[in-house]
Amino acid sequence: RFSTHNGDVTLVIPEKTNATVSVATFNGEFDSSFPVSVTSTSKHRFSFTLGSGSARLDVETFNGDIRLRRPGERRDKDHDRDHDRED
Numbered sequence: 001r002f003s004t005h006n007g008d009v010t011l012v013i014p015e016k017t018n019a020t021v022s023v024a025t026f027n028g029e030f031d032s033s034f035p036v037s038v039t040s041t042s043k044h045r046f047s048f049t050l051g052s053g054s055a056r057l058d059v060e061t062f063n064g065d066i067r068l069r070r071p072g073e074r075r076d077k078d079h080d081r082d083h084d085r086e087d
Contacts, residue, residue: 001058008064011057012071018051021068024060032068 002009023030024045036048059066
């Protein structure tokens with residue numbers, strides 16, 4: 001489980017991951033480098049399956065974005081730079 005109250009969560013996940021992913025972000029956005037088919041359980045919560053879905057991954061943030069990336073993928077430098085200025 002990955003959780004934060006006030007901050008972004010970026011997870012780097014291997015290509016052939018088998019997991020059921022549950023996402024909750026109350027004031028933020030979700031972005032994935034993986035093609036996902038979302039099953040919504042409410043306005044701010046949803047889930048999707050990668051591969052066989054055999055593992056469970058919960059990601060939650062109250063005020064921040066959630067990003068899923070592939071290994072070796074470049075970071076979004078403009079996004080990171082904008083957030084650095086706000087701190």
